[in-house]
Amino acid sequence: MNRDWQQTSGTVADALRIERVAKRFGAFTALDGVSLSVKKGEFLCLLGPSGCGKTTLLRIIAGLEAASDGALFMTAGESERNVTRLPASQRDYGIVFQSYALFPNLTVAQNIAYGLKGRREDKALRVTELLALIGLPGAGSKYPAQLSGGQQQRIALARALATSPSLLLLDEPLSALDARVREHLRREIKALQQKLGVTTIMVTHDQEEALTMADRVVVMNHGVVEQIGTPEDIYARPASRFVAGFVGQxxxxxxxxxxxxxxxxxxxxxxxxxxxxxxxxxxxxxxxxxxxxxxxxxxxxxxxxxxxxxxxxxxxxxxxxxxxxxxxxxxxxxxxxxxxxxxxxxxxxxxxxxxxxxxxxxxxxxxxxxxxxxxxxxxxxx
Amino acid sequence: MIALRARARARIAPERSQYAAAGLLWALAAALVVFLALPLAAILGKALSGDDGHFAGLAQFVAIAGGERFWSAVSNSLAVSVTTTLIVLPLAYVFAAALTRTRMPAKPLFRALALIPLLAPSLLPGIALVYLFGNQGVLKGWFPDGSIYGFSGIVIAEVFFTFPHALMILVTALSVADARLYEAATALGAGRIRRFLTVTLPAARYGLISSALVVFTLVIVDFGAPKVIGGQYNVLAVEAYKQVIGQQNFPKGAVIGVLLLLPAVLGFVIDHLLQKRQRALLTARAQPLVVKPNVWVDGLGVLACTLIGAAMLLILGTAVAAAFIKLWPYNLTPTLAHFDFDNMDGGGWAAFFNSVKLALATALFGTLTVFGGAYLAEKTPVAPVARQLVRMLAILPMAVPGLVLGLGYIFFFNDPANPLHFLYGSMTVLVLCSIAHFYTTANLTATTALKQLDAEFEAVAASLKVPFWTTLWRVTLPVCLPAMLDIARFYFVSAMCTVSAVIFLYTPDTVLASVAVLNMDDAGDTAAAAAMATLIVAVSALVCLVFSLTAWWLGRKTQAWRTR
CATH class of the missing domain: 2.40.50.100 (RNA polymerase II/Efflux pump adaptor protein, barrel-sandwich hybrid domain)
Structure with a gap:
């Protein structure tokens, strides 16, 4: 209940605002006027069945896909800027894909340092710091293929966080892992996110993942938002028949x-x-x-x-x-x-x-x- | 208008680094248009024009169809192509089955033996056959009264020449097998023959059709072998060569070129359609087939591969031996006299060095162009029109025989009105033509390697604000290095051996080794021709060896990440 009050108070700045974003592929409408805003430091989950448009929305936020309509605003420092037409490199976010997309020929340390600029010693220091943060100290000289899926996932997370982006995007980051590792990493990612206070948007089709990790959940279906609310809201007070049926028994x-x-x-x-x-x-x-x-x-x-x-x-x-x-x-x-x-x-x-x-x-x-x-x-x- | 404006608005502004990518893509698309599409358009234009150079519609086709000489060439070409296909296919199938479905020993050796013909121009088997079964041949009794000159000679030479092409396709087709199907068939009581007919053959049928199309096309457009061993047996490819080089009758040559384009394009289209269906045939859940040792089957495999391999070696060995023997078969003392090219017609040692130069330049620039093009087309989001153009033009050369491309190049670059006319007769145009000629296979290798890379690498790099060329340099190129070496080796060997396209484009200054083989054989210096062909094989083999060693060495240095 406390959270509800916080949200409506409006004192926290929005890290990201999405206004009536639509995406059409020919005759197919993937997103139909989606609006939502993400608070600074919030963990937001986009939840929905496959084909509901959640990944498309994430890719639009990342600048990998262009919105057919609508606008995106990101807050950098104090000012808010319209990023709708900006390329990915000018948006300031880190991203972790389902496949992790780790560079196979680079060591773990080189992967994490990939986006870092500046002196070599500073980079090494930052990499050591991040490896400690994700609980893999000393893994820097290994190659991705020598690590387990869960470890690779954490390296991808460290790489995305290395440049201290204002926004972290996670595209089904846990779906390639087996159940036990997944549960463990859920807690780890959430703890890390809270520790760093980085605004995070995660796409998932796993309701349990969304309910346990998110501050707020956005349930999507057929390219529209069905409900936005805390996990408690979504579970106990579903706003539509779809949400009630999709989440829980x-x-x-x-x-x-x-x-x-x-x-x-x-x-x-x-x-x-x-x-x-x-x-x-x-x-x-x-x-x-x-x-x-x-x-x-x-x-x-x-x-x-x-x-x-x-x-x-x-x-x-x-x-x-x-x-x-x-x-x-x-x-x-x-x-x-x-x-x-x-x-x-x-x-x-x-x-x-x-x-x-x-x-x-x-x-x-x-x-x-x-x-x-x-x-x-x-x-x-x- | 409204729709257009809406689409323009819905784009994301490209990153600055992407402008460079778009520029390069458009440059490549333009180059492919100029060095591939326009020469082909030129040959079509020439085929539709009369002797006076004006548009004449199908008059040339009608004129040529009236000649009896033409129809005999057509039927000869078809006879040779069909016969070769019918012989190569079973042989290559047995060889491929032995390589993939038995536990016979020395597989790498047999494989290497079978691929030998790839290192030689198609003239080499022709020359070897002259020495084996020709008028002075050691085994001339097998083909009495010079009957090797003509149909049989061409077919044997073409079998040698096309065997590895069919083999490679069939090995690929047979190496993917679903063990579950064989287990199911055995459990249902199917015997060996029934299993072969109901499981093996259906799975390999696309490979069989595909290799049949490749062999047929290679034979019908090849003129190296028929030129050397064909005698009076006239085929279409030689006819086109004679019309253009001998009689300077360009329109007639163009018409034959266009006709030769037909089977190639048809085969290409059929193959393309089949490949789409082939993909659906294999499921992700297929279990790999583990072949069990079987003394009889393995023994038969060794026997078949030994026989075929020995025949390959006999042909190659004959050509090599002829190069070092004073006067076959009367005076068998070894000599290097046949390598004294400078005192013979054909171009001398300069031809050989020109070929090496051409091969090196083609390997270098071809690899850069092909890989760069494939990279830009696969991995960048910019210039969608140019990307599509590059993709479409990249598969075109597969359907264009070298002979046709060569003709197109003369018609296009020999035109004084063409601003690129200055290229005509230069080494540059030979390099460009060779790059274009073998573009598809090289591009396929590059594209396959690139597709194995995670599609999100570029997206991750962009999110980390790293320009695309950094990712290209640090990740894409190192990971694709083995594929690039493959492309370079392929370009080198192909440029070394090719005759068909370059025969129309060389000048006395740029005469090539493979052309010299043809010319020396024409002039009656068969031993010197054999010597030059031997040199080509030697250089090709040496380069393959060097590339393998380089790949191995680089692999140890830069591919450590591949080992777990």
Whole structure:
């Protein structure tokens, strides 16, 4: 919540401003009027499925691709300048590509020093400093091919940071690595970014990566921004059906709208967050995360009073490591399948078994209603 | 207008260093137009003009089609080309299969033997055949009454000449194999023959078609071998040469040149279409085939390769031996008399040194031009029109026989109205023609090497504010050094051996070794011709050796990063 306040205060200068940037390849629109601004020192993630335009946007920011329309502004020192038509070399950023693009015939030290100017001793000093920073001291005389993927990735990062650019661009920097290394590097990159305070934009299709690393996440789809917000915003309060579906696990239940803040699910009236309000009888899709579905040990009068509660059949119980995933169906709510995640401790307390009926409630503040995907184009933007 | 303006607005201003790249690209595009496209246009123009020099439409074609001499040349050319293709293909296939699909010993040796013909001009096998089966030949009984002069002689010489070309394509085609397909076929109970017919052959079919097209085209446009061993057997390529050099009938020569362009262009187009389909044939998940030793198969491989290799050596050896023998076959005392070129017609030792000069200049400037062009076309974002032009013109020479290019050069540069007329007859024009003639293969090598480099190197360099030439010097060139040496070696050897393009362009001052071979053979100094051909092979082999050693030495010095 603290972060939300910071963002709206507007006291922090924007390191980068993107205004209605569009990119068309012939008849295909890769980006359709994207606007966003990046605060100084912020870690911003561009998240979306492949082909959503996130990489195109990064390449436009880098000056590797020209925007068909719109403008880009970068802050250098105190003044903001329009960089829309400036070549890459005049934009002041460092970049790490998915392939790392390390020069294979140069040593690690030569790679890191590639963009450095000045005296030889100063360069050597800076390289030593950077190698220590990325935790690979003494690797300077090796060639890239002699290093592991994770090490190469860090060298590429050091090379991008060597000239102390005001902006760091990361193009899916972790996707070529295996899962364990990836998780470790996630933390390292984030820690490094915080230590240096360098404004960073990372492109990724991995939601976990975006949620764990970013200060703010930009979710993109079909060349437009679906939502910009903190990881918490994106996960808990998705602004569109796409975001809700793309990030995390979710239940989807077909329902219809019925008055302000209410929906009709099966035969029951439930309280839900319906934004924007819809006329009665409008088809809706209810969204709730499995971990937000609450199960109760027994059907006491107290539980019966809780809103949005009904009895459910337990259909299937799956152990997924740290928690159980329970498949339910609620006859009173139209018997649509419903998943609930419960911790191991909770599971023992509930004493669940496939034969039992269990009271289940869907907290109204976690139950969000969206217009179904098919009808979305007509309704969502209205 | 609006669309144009919008597009202009949507561009990023080029970096200052890129203006230099754009300038170079346009210069190269212009050079390719002048030294490739315009000479070809000139030959077309000449073919469409009458004897008086005015436009005459297809009159020349009609006139030439009326002559019986022309049709016999056409049918002879086709007969020779088809026969050679039918002989070379199975031989090269067996050789390639032995190299790639058996565990026979001494593979590098056999490979080197098979590539020998690349070091020699196509005149050499012709000369060797004269000594083997000709009127004074040691084995003249095999071809009684001089029947080697003509169809059989040409075919044997062309088989020798085209064998390595077919072999290289087939080795490439056969060295990629998906082991899973063979395992599946074996598991389904397919025997050896069925596996060959259903797995091996379909995978190699594009290679087979491609090598057939290459061999056919090489033979139909070659005039070295038929000139030496063809006797009265008239083929199109020789006919074009006779029309231009002998009778100074330029339009008629141009018409034959245009006709010779047809099979080459057709083959080129078919090959291009096939290559697109070939790519889809191989999947990334293919498992490499590991060949198991098999005494019978390996033994047969050795036998086949030994026989073919021995035939190669016999032909080369005969030419070399003839160069050092006083009077074949009557007086077999060794002598160096045949190397006394200065006392013979044909150009003397100057011809030899001219050839070395030409080869060196072509290797140097050709490599620089080709590599620079490929680099700019692949790695810079500027001058998109020029880049496209360079790419298109770079693949054109593959479809243009040397003979046609040479004719185009005379028509274009011999025209007094041409401001570049002063180049005619100079060494420079020979170098330019050789660079253009072999441009495609060299360009392919350069492009392949460049494509293996990460496409983001330039983007990273730009983000680090490093101009492109620094990255070119520090990264691209060192990484591509082996490919550049390859290009230089290829240019040197090709320039050393070529006859077809330069035969129309030399003057008494710039006569070349390969031309001297032809002239001395024409004058009856066959032994001297053999001696000069031997020298060409020796220099080519020596240069290959030097290049291999240089590559090895440089590899140790600058390519340490390749070893893990």
């Amino acid at each position: 979710s239940n989807w239940l077909a329902a219809t709208s019925a008055g302000v803040g209410q929906v009709l699910l099966g035969d029951a009236l439930l309280g839900a967050t319906v934004t924007p309000p819809r006329p009665d009888g409008h088809p809706l899709e209810l969204f709730i995360r499995p971990e937000d579905v609450q199960l109760h040990a027994n059907w006491s009068p107290a539980e019966a009073q809780v809103a949005n509660t009904a009895l459910a059949h337990v259909r299937k119980i799956e152990l997924l490591g740290g928690f159980y995933r329970i498949a339910l169906s609620v006859p009173g709510w139209g018997s649509q399948p419903l998943l609930a995640d419960v911790s191991r401790g909770e599971f023992e307390r509930l004493n669940l078994s496939p034969e039992r009926l269990v009271p289940v409630s869907l907290p109204a503040n976690r139950l969000r209603a969206f217009v179904p995907a098919g009808a979305a184009s007509a309704g969502a933007t209205a």
